[in-house]
Amino acid sequence: MALKAGITFAQFLMMTPFPGTVDFLHWEKEQANHPTLVGDVPITRYWLIPAEVRPKMFTPHPAMTSREIGERTQKVWDRFYDWGSIWQRSACAPRLRSRIAFVFLSKLYRQMYAGTGISTDSARRKKSKAWARYTAKYCKKLFRAKPMPELQSPAWGHALGSPVPEHPASPGGESAGDTGHFVVLPN
Numbered sequence: 001m002a003l004k005a006g007i008t009f010a011q012f013l014m015m016t017p018f019p020g021t022v023d024f025l026h027w028e029k030e031q032a033n034h035p036t037l038v039g040d041v042p043i044t045r046y047w048l049i050p051a052e053v054r055p056k057m058f059t060p061h062p063a064m065t066s067r068e069i070g071e072r073t074q075k076v077w078d079r080f081y082d083w084g085s086i087w088q089r090s091a092c093a094p095r096l097r098s099r100i101a102f103v104f105l106s107k108l109y110r111q112m113y114a115g116t117g118i119s120t121d122s123a124r125r126k127k128s129k130a131w132a133r134y135t136a137k138y139c140k141k142l143f144r145a146k147p148m149p150e151l152q153s154p155a156w157g158h159a160l161g162s163p164v165p166e167h168p169a170s171p172g173g174e175s176a177g178d179t180g181h182f183v184v185l186p187n
Helices: 022-031 043-048 066-080 083-092 096-113 118-127 130-142
Strands: none
Touching (some): 022 043, 083 096
16 A cells, blocks of 8 residues: 555554554553553553563454564565665656665665664664664765855744844855844744
8 A cells, every 4th residue: 555655655563552542542441450461560551561571562463473463564664665666666856866865765764663663763773783874874975965055044033022143154255044133933
């Protein structure tokens, strides 16, 4: 479905019932009378369970094992982020250089998030695989461009109507972003 829809980037994760969602409330009601415990922590409070013993799946699936769901999830990642699929989606980029950057970013995205999802971005930064770090390092070069001194920063002011602070002069000589106007932001 994601391939047919032409989605540029996608995540494929096993469902996690987050607190405050309808799924979580249903799950919590199911567990109310006979809660599943991991140690002495109810599974409905999975964030309190140490990561090394936390189950990958919180509720059993009626037809598939946890391992089978994991394998199928991985196959979906592999299919969506294979070279041919990525190249086809890269048509959204106007130039060849941009398409190549798109391909590398897609592979980087897949490498970084296929196992855990984007929500763990900051936690995985130090543990990123060497391939992902290498790709990111060289991918940055594809995005380098000449400075554009004619672009100005937005003229931001303070809520009390104070003048826009002075900005250092840009390479062209004019003060970047200094319009001399007052800006009042809504409360």
